Amino acid sequence: MLFHVRMDVHLPHDLDAETKAEIVGREKAYSQELQRAGKWPHIWRIVGEYSNFSVFEVADGDELHTLISGLPLFPYMDIHVTPLATHPSDISSDLHG
Secondary structure (H helix, E strand, C coil), rough: CEEEEEEEECCCCCCHHHHHHHHHHHHHHHHHHHHHCCCCCCECCCCCCEEEEEECCCCCCHHHHHHHHHHHHHHHEEEEEECCCCCCCCHHHHHHH
């Protein structure tokens, strides 16, 4: 299943620089691991915000929840998930069936 996910990060203003760098470093490593595994095929920064739009390709909502809740920045995020389905006017879907 494909899911469109918006993640908005809200780090506390009083979070010390060392802790922030450690969390952000773990976040990058974890997200890149998911990208290499094909679970997180697309990620885009939203200009001017500490946010992203992402597409996840996973078995179901339970797997998505497990992956997202494993993000080191998860406690500092507002997350909005939208399940996606093939659109009948998508010309690329004609190529697959």
